[in-house]
């Protein structure tokens with residue numbers, strides 16, 4: 344029964360690039376404490392692409408921001424966990440040490456490039472800033488570097504467009520500039536938080552392709568955050584699926600498409616539009632993601648799970664190993680994987 | 690850009706005509722006859738009053754008077770004569786530079802202290818420093834300026850003897866520091882509030898998060914990325930302040946004996962000296978219009994998304 348996967352990345356020896364261990368993040372707000380991340384662990388190796396999936400509010404971005412060290416604390420707090428980058432725990436570093444890693448060793452690409460770029464500075468200034476601040480280059484040299492970067496991400500007429508402002512570019516070009524900015528200092532890790540969500544479908548593929556290509560070329564680790572399973576299939580090596588601040592399933596990418604091992608993943612997969620099922624109603628997971636101030640007891644997914652049994656409301660499911668590099672945090676993981684449990688149709 | 694400026698300058702003409710005409714009408718509909726008023730409590734000499742009114746053109750229809758007034762300004766840069774026979778322009782030449790100096794001190798103070806307080810409280814939102822700044826600004830806003838002026842004058846000039854209590858006709862920069870401080874106090878308070886709001890709003894912006902993620906030092910994130918984006922409301926406020934501080938410094942100029950625009954205007958209104966009032970207000974209107982044009986042009990410099998064609 345076990346799924347045959349021999350993903351080269353998973354058996355890679357040596358220290359992983361990034362190891363998130365039992366990370367907890369909570370937000371202290373006036374209304375109470377929102378537990379956005381509740382014990383997330385994942386690893387990224389050099390050259391690996393890890394896709395992080397999950398509905399809105401599942402804690403994907405918060406986890407990433409904790410890694411980058413750009414959470415506003417307060418309101419955020421990290422009560423527990425470790426984030427080891429190249430073997431060193433980021434959470435134990437000084438602010439200044441972490442600042443120097445940002446941009447140089449790890450970089451982030453944001454979703455909405457129009458608001459993520461500063462509207463009042465030219466893209467050349469914003470790209471060149473990386474070299475001026477981190478490398479102490481002169482304005483002129485930095486500008487030349489900016490042009491090089493724009494060429495790298497295939498922006499036509501880079502030499503003239505380097506003085507243009509973000510609003511003068513199309514969405515796709517702007518996102519290329521975000522990518523160029525992240526790549527500027529050749530970091531080891533890139534976190535892309537829904538890098539293509541704001542783009543047209545055709546442009547999405549181009550931008551995603553470019554990102555994947557550059558990632559291979561520079562042999563960087565890439566964390567790709569998305570709620571679009573379709574995007575993931577081509578570029579990711581491994582997937583973690585998040586729900587209510589926990590990882591409910593992790594697997595090599597192709598295994599998960601063939602056989603999801605968690606009811607939530609199953610639901611997500613079923614809700615992708617498919618050409619061969621055109622005309623049929625799209626499946627949607629019923630209900631809404633939980634309120635992070637009152638996460639349901641037991642398995643957080645139980646109120647929405649078609650397979651839920653009594654035990655799901657009382658006991659937090661542990662991660663069940665499902666073969667090479669696979670885990671599912673479901674009491675009935677094995678059965679779900681093999682399609683042996685019947686869903687209660689409510 | 691050039692065409693935009695030309696259009697704006699053309700648009701100023703009707704605004705200028707409208708406001709000056711309004712002031713003209715208002716001044717000339719003040720009750721009482723200005724010539725008779727010169728006699729004070731004594732009975733006026735009817736013959737003299739009549740001839741003087743004729744000489745000054747006060748018996749012509751209002752519109753004719755206004756037209757002649759404008760004609761003289763445009764053709765001869767002649768703002769008419771005050772009732773004492775002196776050209777109004779001479780008086781203006783004397784008082785405007787003094788007020789400009791005073792306003793410069795006040796605005797310098799406004800910018801340095803107002804921006805500093807605003808940025809501080811914006812960055813420390815909800816913390817102790819923010820509360821302190823709130824209290825200070827509320828105090829300044831609620832204390833009447835003549836109280837503040839008198840207290841500072843007494844403390845700084847008389848008790849501590851750090852500066853002259855009054856300024857006088859020479860209007861040396863050093864003597865203008867204290868009055869400028871008092872005059873700018875209110876503007877400092879308003880600018881601090883506006884700056885704080887703008888900083889707090891922009892602090893949440895995505896590009897600030899990007900700047901942090903780029904590994905820029907916090908100092909650079911604030912000065913280069915945050916401040917620059919927060920400047921439009923600040924510049925708007927400062928731009929309108931120049932006119933206000935020049936023409937509206939009546940109380941401050943009174944307390945510190947600064948023979949500036951506000952004080953002169955106040956006296957002229959009391960004495961119903963039409964030509965002086967109208968001349969001064971006309972120039973103030975011009976200053977306001979010029980400032981608003983400069984502010985609008987600055988918008989385009991501050992935010993490249995704004996383009997004037």
Ligand SMILES: Nc1ncnc2c1ncn2[C@@H]1O[C@H](COP(=O)(O)OP(=O)(O)OP(=O)(O)O)[C@@H](O)[C@H]1O
Nearest residue numbers: 370377379398399400401402403404405406418635
């Ligand atoms: N500054 C904050 N203050 C309070 N709550 C926050 C803050 N930032 C995030 N959260 C909460 O943390 C939870 C997780 O947010 P996160 O942005 O990680 O979701 P996500 O998985 O990235 O979703 P999406 O797909 O919409 O981007 C959300 O419920 C959000 O409300």
Ligand SMILES: [Mg+2]
Nearest residue numbers: 403404405536
């Ligand atoms: Mg997100």
